[in-house]
Amino acid sequence: MQFLDDWSDDKPKDECGVFSIFGHPQAAELTYLGLRALQHRGQESAGIVVSDSE
Structure with missing residues (x-):
């Protein structure tokens, strides 16, 4: 069980x-470039979420 004090530093870190x-209109291309720029930060994982609002 984690206590509230365990989450006191729950904020973005330098590696995040x-x-x-x-x-x-060019969301896919810009997302690719943005994620590529972030590729060497923190753990080796990434995620993309896409929605067409329908």
């Missing part, structure tokens, strides 16, 4: 990277 894009 977040990239977001919304409503741009």
